Amino acid sequence: MGNYLEYANAPVLLTAAIVVVAFVALQSALFLAVALKRGAAAGLDRARMLKALRTGVTTSIIPTLPIVMALIAIAPVIGTPVSWMRLSVIGSAPYELMAAGIGAKTMGVDSLGGAGFTPTVFANAAWIMCIGSFWSIMIVSIFYKGIKKRYSSKIQADTRWREVMTGACFMGVFALFMADPITTGGTALVTFAAAAAAMTLCLVLVVKLKLDGLKEFALTISMLAGMAACVLWTSLAG
Amino acid sequence: MNTKNGYDPARYERMNHLIGRLTLPVGFLLTFVPLVILWLRFGIGPDLKALVQGIFSISVLMAPVSIVEVLTFSAMLGSGAMYMAYLSGNITNLKIPSAAMAMDLCDAAPATEEGEIVSTIAIAGSVLASEVIIVAGVLLLAPLGGALSHPTISPAFEQVLPALFGAIGAYYVLKEWKVAVAPIALAIGLKLVGDIPTALTIPVCVLASVLTARFLYTKGLVGKGSPA
Incomplete structure (x- = not known):
């Protein structure tokens, strides 16, 4: 393996990836x-709209870090341009890994990277990642x-009722992702808790001390506190 | 809400659908450009027989998930937000939390005109911010990779999702705990049963949550805060 990476990291591919990422930015x-x-x-007043924009930006910083980590993990296998493009468009890191896995598996290869990961296996993995998002x-485009x-x-x-119902939809999705660390236990549960x-402390402070800016x-x-607790926990336990 | 004369939401809706229905297919096709270059220019193409097999496998998985997810997220996000979320991906881990927090902080109820605008602005901010961070990640690939994979702090990056849903989950539970209890209990139950595909668990949890909310709403226990 390794020889296809020279092509997978070619400048022309990087250019193509830049075009895709720029297109996503253009749409936004x-x-x-x-x-x-x-x-x-x-x-709507300007200040409120700016606050919405700011919230969108600040809430996205930490949740993007695992995407960067996924990129660092798969770039040595499928090259930086394709990994960068895939992680910036349609789908999510778990989807991309699953799709690449399916692409490799149909070629009889069970892992991403490694000796059996030939150029053709690489191409199949990349094509499946893209084709899978067709659905x-x-x-969305048609229906x-x-x-x-x-x-x-x-x-x-x-x-x-419409407001209550939409709030309930959000709660339903969050409940599913809350159940993950709760049932996994260990480090995940410590971080979660x-x-x-x-968050509870922050909201108490917001209400009691009227610290609206804190909200x-x-x-x-809260996410940083969770991650700090995680580091503390693993270094104490390990 | 104070609206100026001649404000016509339908006009903006049409504009959103037009932009969305053009950009989504174009964006999807653009993702194939690097692959076609690899194939035609460097001769690195897929094995067609295996590819057909792979297309079948991924479609069996993705077609039902996609239908269910689109139906669910359509009830939560505005049109502009929806098209952006689908082109940029990372919907449950980035776009939905961003939209939820922004609507709450800006006192804009979801599924209203204000909620529509606020969630669209927030998701645009989210897409642009995460793109910038990913670009920084690409540029700093080597040095950052070393720092982030340091054994002391690397576990924290594996636990970003538990941290995210611990924080936003607590926020939502504190906001309306009566609605939260049933879906959380159900979600835990489903997890304990085993590996059920999200194509099933997402609609089941959302439905449980909505039915609970409906019950509480008809009893007058939730939804009193906002004016009708």
């Missing part, structure tokens, strides 16, 4: 421009507009 910039215009027309893209129309006409009548405790950073602070 377009939607951001439309939303800011819409907000201004709808009477979600196709469904989402209709789904959205149906949803909003159905529940338009009762706006209060510490982050939850830190905006509560998520980041």
Whole structure:
């Protein structure tokens, strides 16, 4: 192995990856421009819209770090351009690893990288990663507009229920991801519990001491507290 | 909400759908460009027989997951947010938490005009921020790789998701614990049963949560805070 990496890291591929990543940024910039215009027309004040943008940025910093770690892990196997592109578009790190695994497995190779990971296996893994996202893209591109129309006409009548229901949807998704560390136990549970405790403390401070500014950073602070507890726990246990 | 004269949400909705329906397929096709270059220019192409097999395997997995996820996330995100989330990916670990926090901090209820705008702005910020961080990661690949994989701190990076959902979970539980109990108990139960695909667990948990909320709502126990 190794010889295909020379091609997988070729400047022309890096250029292609840059185009893809730039395209994703362009789409976001377009939607951001439309939303800011819409907000201004709808009477939302500037400070609130800036706060929304800031929250989007600050809440994303720490959750992006595992993506960087995944990139560092798979770049030596499939090259930097393809890994970078895949982790910046459609899907998530677990999906990409699963898809690459399927691509390799159909060629009779069980691991990513290693002696059996020939150029053809690499190509199959990369093609499956891209083709696998066809379904979600196709469904959203073709059917989402209709789904959205149906949803909003159905529940338009009762706006209060609509708010409660959407909040409940978020809770349902979060519950699923909360159950993971709770059932795994060990380090995951320690991290989870510490982050939850830190968030509770932050919110108590916000309410008792009226520290409204703290609310905006509560998520980041709590995540850092969870991760610090994790480091402490593993160094004590290990 | 104070709206200026002539504000027409439908116009912006049409614009969002137009941008989204153009950019998603184009973005999807663009991802194939590096692969085609590898194939045509360097002769590194897939084995077609294995590829067909792989397409079958991944489709069996992804088609049902995709249908269920689109139906679920459609109820939570606005149109612009939805198209961005799908092109940039990382929906449950980045986009949904960002949108949830932003709507809460900005006092914009989800599924309203304000929520739509706020969540779209937040997700745009999220996409751009994580792209910048990933670029920094690419540039600092070697030095950063060394620092982040230091044995003392590397466990922390494996536990980012538990930290994220511990923090945001606590936030949501404190906000409306009555709605939270049933879906969390159910999610734990499902995890203990074994490896059930998310195509099943996501809708089951969301449905349990919505049914609980409906029950509490009809009893007048939740949803009193906001004006009708």
